Amino acid sequence: xxxxxxxxxxxxxxxxxxxxGILIRYAFARKQADRVASDLAxxxxxxxxxRLLPFSLLMxxxxxxxxxxxxxxxxxxxxVPFRLYALEVLAFGIGFSALVCWTFLMLRQLGxxxxxxxxxxxxxxFLSLLFVSLLSGLLTAARYxxxxxxxxxxxxxxxxxxxxGKPAVALVAGMPFMVQVHVFSGFVALAALPFTRISSxxxxxxxxxxxxxxxxxxAVTGRARRMLEMALRRHHPTTWIWPxxx
Amino acid sequence: MIPKSWRSLRRAxxxxxxxxxxxxxxxxxxxxxxxxxxxxxxxxxxxxxxxGKGVKVGPDLKGVTERRTRxxxxxxxxxxxxxxxxxxxxxxxxxxEFKQERMPDWDDLSPEQIASILxxxxxxxxxxxxxxxxxxxxxxxxxxxxxRDLFHGSVRLTHGGRACDTCHSIGAGEPVRxxxxxxxxxxxxxxxxxxxxxxxxxxxxxxxxPEVSTNHYLSPQESFALxxxxxxxxxxxxxxxxxxxxxxxxxxxxNGTK
Numbered sequence: 001x002x003x004x005x006x007x008x009x010x011x012x013x014x015x016x017x018x019x020x021g022i023l024i025r026y027a028f029a030r031k032q033a034d035r036v037a038s039d040l041a042x043x044x045x046x047x048x049x050x051r052l053l054p055f056s057l058l059m060x061x062x063x064x065x066x067x068x069x070x071x072x073x074x075x076x077x078x079x080v081p082f083r084l085y086a087l088e089v090l091a092f093g094i095g096f097s098a099l100v101c102w103t104f105l106m107l108r109q110l111g112x113x114x115x116x117x118x119x120x121x122x123x124x125x126f127l128s129l130l131f132v133s134l135l136s137g138l139l140t141a142a143r144y145x146x147x148x149x150x151x152x153x154x155x156x157x158x159x160x161x162x163x164x165g166k167p168a169v170a171l172v173a174g175m176p177f178m179v180q181v182h183v184f185s186g187f188v189a190l191a192a193l194p195f196t197r198i199s200s201x202x203x204x205x206x207x208x209x210x211x212x213x214x215x216x217x218x219a220v221t222g223r224a225r226r227m228l229e230m231a232l233r234r235h236h237p238t239t240w241i242w243p244x245x246x
Numbered sequence: 247m248i249p250k251s252w253r254s255l256r257r258a259x260x261x262x263x264x265x266x267x268x269x270x271x272x273x274x275x276x277x278x279x280x281x282x283x284x285x286x287x288x289x290x291x292x293x294x295x296x297x298g299k300g301v302k303v304g305p306d307l308k309g310v311t312e313r314r315t316r317x318x319x320x321x322x323x324x325x326x327x328x329x330x331x332x333x334x335x336x337x338x339x340x341x342x343e344f345k346q347e348r349m350p351d352w353d354d355l356s357p358e359q360i361a362s363i364l365x366x367x368x369x370x371x372x373x374x375x376x377x378x379x380x381x382x383x384x385x386x387x388x389x390x391x392x393x394r395d396l397f398h399g400s401v402r403l404t405h406g407g408r409a410c411d412t413c414h415s416i417g418a419g420e421p422v423r424x425x426x427x428x429x430x431x432x433x434x435x436x437x438x439x440x441x442x443x444x445x446x447x448x449x450x451x452x453x454x455x456p457e458v459s460t461n462h463y464l465s466p467q468e469s470f471a472l473x474x475x476x477x478x479x480x481x482x483x484x485x486x487x488x489x490x491x492x493x494x495x496x497x498x499x500x501n502g503t504k
Binding site for chain 1: 399408412413423424425426427452453454455456458459
C-alpha cells in the first residue's frame with residue numbers, strides 16, 4: 001500500500017470512524033441503557049483484574065501526548081545522558097508491563113464466551129491490533145535506541161502536521177518498517193475501538209461528561225427563565241389596561 | 247503645532263533608525279552581491295572561460311581586472327560585438343586570437359551586476375573555496391574537536407538541528423549515547439570520500455524537524471568539522487594543523503580528539 005494512503009488518508013479516516021462509531025453507539029446507548037450496563041460489566045470483568053494494565057496504558061498514552069505537546073522539553077531532558085537512559089528505561093519498562101498484561105488479557109478473552117458475535121469479533125480485532133501496536137513500539141525502542149529523542153524530530157512533527165491538516169508523510173515514510181507498523185496499527189486500533197465492548201467505558205464517560213457540562217448550563221437557563229417569568233408577571237400589559245382590576 | 251524640539255528629536259530618531267537599518271543591510275547586500283556574482287559566473291562564464299586554469303574557448307579570466315580597464319570590460323561584456331565593430335584594437339585582437347568566436351552580448355546584465363562580477367574576479371573569488379569544500383585532511387585540532395562536539399551534541403548546531411548521535415553511532419570508544427536508528431558512521435568517510443561526503447552533508451539524510459520547517463541545515467563550518475571528525479574516525483591520518491596564531495605561547499595539542 002502506498003505511504004500516502006497509510007499515513008495521509010488513513011489517520012483521518014480512522015479518526016472519522018472512531019468519532020462516527022462512538023456517536024452511533026452513544027445514540028443507541030440512550031435507548032438501550034441495560035445493554036450498555038451489561039457491556040460495561042463485561043469490560044470491567046475483562047480489564048478489572050489488576051491496576052497495572054490501566055496504569056501502564058495510561059502512562060504510555062500520557063508519554064505519547066507529552067512527546068506531541070512538549071518536544072523541546074523532552075529534548076532538554078534528554079540532553080543529559082543519565083536522564084535520557086532513565087527515561088528510556090522507564091518507558092521501556094512501562095511498555096513491557098503493558099504488553100505482558102495485554103497478552104494475559106487476550107488469553108482471558110480467548111477463554112470467554114457470550115455476547116453477540118459482532119462484539120466478540122470487534123473485541124478480538126481490537127485486542128490484536130493493540131497487541132501489534134505495543135509489540136512494535138517495544139521492538140522499535142529496543143532496535144532503534146533513543147526513540148524519545150529522534151521521535152520528537154520526526155514523529156512529533158508528523159503528528160502536528162496531521163493536526164494542522166497538512167500531513168507531512170515523508171517524515172514517517174522514511175522511518176524503518178517497525179516504526180511505520182507502530183504508527184499505522186495505532187490508528188487502526190483507534191478506528192476499531194467503537195466496535196468493542198470496551199468502548200462502553202467511553203460511552204459512560206461521555207454521558208457523565210455531558211451531564212456534568214449540562215448542569216451549570218441548565219442552572220443558568222432555569223434561573224434566566226424564572227427571572228423572565230417574574231418580569232413578565234410584573235410588567236404584564238393587563239396591569240396598565242385594567243389597573244382597577246389588579 | 248509641534249514644538250521645534252520635538253521635530254528635531256523626531257528627525258534624529260529617523261536618522262538613527264536609518265543608520266541602524268543601513269548598518270544591518272549593507273553586509274547582507276554585500277554578501278548577496280558576492281553570491282550573485284558567483285551565480286552569474288557559474289551560469290554565464292564557465293562554459294567558455296576558466297579562472298586560473300588556462301584558455302578554454304575564451305581567455306583565462308584570472309587577472310582580467312588588471313589587464314583591462316573597468317570601463318572597457320563593462321563595454322565589452324555588455325556588447326562584445328559592438329566593441330569589435332567599433333574597431334577597438336584590443337577587442338579586434340582578441341576576436342582574431344580566439345578563432346573569431348564572439349562572446350554573447352550580456353546586455354541584460356546591469357552595470358552594477360557587472361561591477362560585482364569584476365569585484366569577484368579582483369578578489370580571486372572563483373578560487374575561494376567554501377569552508378566545507380576544504381579537504382578533511384586540512385582540519386585543525388579545533389575543527390576536529392568541534393566536529394566531535396557537534397556529533398555528540400556537546401555543542402548545539404547553529405540552526406537547532408539534532409546532534410548526529412541522536413540516530414547514529416560512530417564506532418567503539420565513543421559515548422554509549424550513540425543512537426541506532428541510522429547506520430554506524432565510522433566508515434562513512436571511506437565509502438563516500440571527501441567530495442561526495444561534502445555534497446551529502448549539504449542536506450539532511452532524512453526529513454526531520456527543524457530542518458523540514460526552517461529549511462536550514464548545517465553551516466559550512468559545521469559541515470566541514472563533522473566531515474573532518476568522520477574522516478578521523480574512518481582512519482584518515484589528519485595532522486590536525488594548529489593555526490599559527492594559536493601556537494604562540496601554547497603547547498599544540500597532538501590531536502583534536504581523545
